[in-house]
Amino acid sequence: MKKQKSALLALPMAIWLLVFVLIPIGVIVYYGVTVTGPDGNLVFSLSNFARFADETYLKVFLRSIKIALYATVICLVLGYPVAYICARGTERFRTIVMLLLMLPMWMNFLLRTYAWLSILENSGLVNRILGQFGIERIQFLYSEGSVIFGTVYNFLPFMILPIQNVLLKMDDSLLEAAYDLGATPVQRFLRIVVPFSVPGVISGITMTFVPSVTTFVVSQLMGGGKVPLVGDIIERQFRVVSDWHFGSAVSVIVMIVIISMMVLMNKVDKSDVDERGVIL
Amino acid sequence: MDEHIIELKNISKNYGDLQVLEHLNLYINQNEFLTLLGPSGCGKTTTLRIVGGFESPAEGDVFYRGTRINDLPPYKRNINTVFQRYALFPSMTVGENIAFGPTLSKKLSKKEIDRQVDEMLALVNLSGYGNRRIDTLSGGQQQRVAVARALINRPDVLLLDEPLGALDLKLRKEMQIELKHIQVESGITFLYVTHDQEEALTMSDTIVVMNDGKIQQIGTPQDIYNEPKNSFVADFIGESNILKATMIRDYEVEFLGRRFPCIDTGFGENKPVDIVLRPEDVELIPVREDRPSGTVVSSIFKGVHYEMRIVCGEDLIVxxxxxxxxxxxSVSIDVTPENIQVMEPSDLTPTLIAAKKAQRVRLEVRP
Incomplete structure (x- = not known):
């Protein structure tokens, strides 16, 4: 009786997952493995996948992975100290920093990125200030660097929040115990804090890496079309070329690659699988 | 003479306006099991943390074998701590937790560390548990891992902050005996903090009773129980009857409207004092004119004994x-001279008497 009731409670969730997750993925996979035949009907074919094995596409794909990796590593290096300082700081300090971090997120994604365009463009704010000091104009935009910058800017909070959440759960007495047993501050950080924060780091990496690989807004604006990413290929197939089959196939490939990378990463730290759950 | 391994001189500590410790003086002898006993907020944990180096005193000095160590960080003190909630490292196994200290210094070979870990596991009765994960252990086992982890560094002093607080009664009693055993076996000085008077009486060589940031009494468990220095100590340690009394002259004290012979001297003549009578020392005898009398209001069977409550004028005697x-x-109350403990009067006494009375009356009313 009780079991039936709880099964009933899960029903809305099940319907949600079916309608908004499973069916769309099914449709994408279906489009990916079909092409329009000569008679106008859809026929099974793997040619979409074969098309992707072209040097141009593979280059774009590898670039996407590379840029996402750089962005993720930079987010981790910048975000971890912030998360650590916030978690160790007072409630008040934490609220202020979190507010400052979240404030830009309440603005539209596109708008925020446009704002950086006007700051970094050739006649933008930075170059004008540099000009005052007689420094020649620097071309910031439309490079891999600017795309990485935009990605880091947009996804940094997603790295900080999960790490901070995990570190907040760490009892002060753990640090005192390490200190007491003879650990120097560095040893204490490396041997106690870092292992403790692994679940947060993994979800932080996931939450920055995945959207970084698939973004196309950042690469189009900050890269000015000169640094196309795999997201751009997909977007182009749907909106410009209208080849939904190829676009779907590329989506499926990206999905498989990302899932494989995540599984691999989870294997690295399987010691506390039960504590995580959420990230994959 | 015993060597003072730790000495606290004139220690004061405050958190903002809150005075936690006031001019505290205390020394700990080599190989001693010393317990800081008191209600929560009395400053006992702060004292322990000052010895451990986690807090620094606002005033006063901490000495370790005669050397001032106020500014020495915890990891440079040859003192280790067993924390209240154990503070075991969740990402490490039992063995890795215990080995944490020795692996930091890199002075010992892996083989030697393994040997020491096994030795520690045996000492705390956990042989074979080295590869277990922390969260698979019971509270009592985690407690013992925490002790082993602190002892492997061979500290001169082990600090224990209410280490048995989270355990159930039976386990707590077992661990009391085990801890005492470990202390005797290892020959390490223990500084123990608790609010449980029974725990303190069972294990300690010396008990330091604290209240409001001040030491109330230092003594052996027997001293503290049999000869409490003031009404606070009497009340905190064991069941007691605390009464306002008058010292008529040496060897004679008046309470409950009658005069009793006693063994105390030096309080002066006709001076107000506090007295404490342990319930087991209060004898009920047939009514006698020269002894206070009253009516028994309840007799409760407690196992080894009966507990009687007697209304005696304004007072309620157990x-x-x-x-x-x-x-x-109707009965009279008698106490032999050596069982009347006469103490300097304390401001706290009226409050204590009122609280005790309220508590006892409440017990009476219960169906």
Missing amino acids: SQSTRYVEPGS
Whole structure:
């Protein structure tokens, strides 16, 4: 009786997952493995996948992975100290920093990125200030660097929040115990804090890496079309070329690659699988 | 003379306006099991944390074998701590937790560390548990891992902050004996913090009773129990009857409207004092003119003895005896001279008496 009731409670969730997750993925996979035949009907074919094995596409794909990796590593290096300082700081300090971090997120994604365009463009704010000091104009935009910058800017909070959440759960007495047993501050950080924060780091990496690989807004604006990413290929197939089959196939490939990378990463730290759950 | 391994001189500590410790002086002898006992907020944990180096005193000095160590960080003190909630490292196994200290210094070979870990596991009765994960252990086992982890560094002093607080009664009693055993076996000085008077009486060589950031009494468990220095100590350690009294002259004290012979001297003549009578020392005798008398209002069977409550004028006296006395009967109260503990009067006494009375009356009313 009780079991039936709880099964009933899960029903809305099940319907949600079916309608908004499973069916769309099914449709994408279906489009990916079909092409329009000569008679106008859809026929099974793997040619979409074969098309992707072209040097141009593979280059774009590898670039996407590379840029996402750089962005993720930079987010981790910048975000971890912030998360650590916030978690160790007072409630008040934490609220202020979190507010400052979240404030830009309440603005539209596109708008925020446009704002950086006007700051970094050739006649933008930075170059004008540099000009005052007689420094020649620097071309910031439309490079891999600017795309990485935009990605880091947009996804940094997603790295900080999960790490901070995990570190907040760490009892002060753990640090005192390490200190007491003879650990120097560095040893204490490396041997106690870092292992403790692994679940947060993994979800932080996931939450920055995945959207970084698939973004196309950042690469189009900050890269000015000169640094196309795999997201751009997909977007182009749907909106410009209208080849939904190829676009779907590329989506499926990206999905498989990302899932494989995540599984691999989870294997690295399987010691506390039960504590995580959420990230994959 | 014993060597003072730790000495606290004139220590004061405050958190903002809150005075936690006031001019505290204390020394700990080599190989001693010393317990800081007191209610929560009395400053006992702060004292322990000052010895451990986690807090620094606002005033006063901490000495370790005669050397001032106020500014020495915890990891440079040859003192280790067992924390209240154990603070075991969740990402490490039992063995890795215990080995944490020795692996930091890199002075010992892996083989030697393994040997020491096994030795520690045996000492705390956990042989074979080295590869277990922390969260698979029970509270009592985690407690013992925490002790082993602190002892492997061979500290001169082990600090224990209410280490048995989270365990159930039976386990707590077992661990009391085990801890005492470990202390004797290892020959390490223990500084123990608790609010549980029974725990303190069972294990300690010396008990330091604290209240409001001040030491109330230092002594052996027997001293503290039999000769409390003031009404606070008497009340905190064991069941007690605390009464306002008058010292008539040496060897004679008046309470409950009658004069009793006693063994105390030096309080002066006709001076107000506090006295404490342990319930087991209060004898109920047939009514006698020269002894205070009253009516038994309840007799409760407690296992080893009966507990009688006697209304005696304004006061409510508790007496414990193996002999049952019918409620409603009139009795007199007698106490042998050596069982009357005379103490300097304390401001705290009226409050304590009122609180005790309220508590006892409440017990009476219960159906």
